Amino acid sequence: MAGNITLTMIKPDAVKANNIGNILQMINKAGFKIVAMKYTQLSKAKAGEFYEVHKERPFYGELVDFMSSGPIVAAVLQKENAVEDFRTLIGATNPAEAAEGTVRKLYATSIGENAVHGSDSDENALIEANFHFAATEMHA
Ligand code: ADP
Numbered sequence: 001m002a003g004n005i006t007l008t009m010i011k012p013d014a015v016k017a018n019n020i021g022n023i024l025q026m027i028n029k030a031g032f033k034i035v036a037m038k039y040t041q042l043s044k045a046k047a048g049e050f051y052e053v054h055k056e057r058p059f060y061g062e063l064v065d066f067m068s069s070g071p072i073v074a075a076v077l078q079k080e081n082a083v084e085d086f087r088t089l090i091g092a093t094n095p096a097e098a099a100e101g102t103v104r105k106l107y108a109t110s111i112g113e114n115a116v117h118g119s120d121s122d123e124n125a126l127i128e129a130n131f132h133f134a135a136t137e138m139h140a
């Protein structure tokens with residue numbers, strides 16, 4: 001794929017609050033190309049697998065319950081410097097610390113229910129894209 005990719009999920013809180021459209025508009029305005037997208041719901045097992053790296057953290061159970069509690073939008077986004085630029089767009093994990101104008105500042109309600117996921121490295125972006133999408137579902 002030309003340029004780098006990142007994987008995002010619009011989390012159940014933001015879907016429930018009807019913010020899918022607002023968040024996709026921010027993503028497009030920031031210059032990301034959507035190369036894959038689906039509206040889906042994670043089972044507890046799949047949410048646990050996605051966040052396996054956090055298994056030992058005290059919030060893991062709460063995170064898995066939350067991420068499987070309702071539908072999400074998963075998407076692969078493409079742009080130069082995608083991982084870092086997307087994390088700038090979404091803001092800090094804790095919305096109380098997120099910069100003005102970021103997705104989490106605007107739409108997150110707590111450190112757990114924080115509206116969106118963004119990959120933390122190019123390597124994990126590829127792993128996470130392949131977690132959600134078959135090669136035939138990605139259109140670079
Ligand atoms: P980020 O999503 O910004 O990369 P992390 O990878 O550290 O953040 O954590 C993954 C997700 O786990 C966060 O987005 C959030 O939903 C949840 N989380 C992180 N820290 C906490 C916490 N202290 N309490 C509850 N949930 C948390």
Ligand code: MG
Binds near residue numbers: 118
């Ligand atoms: Mg993370």
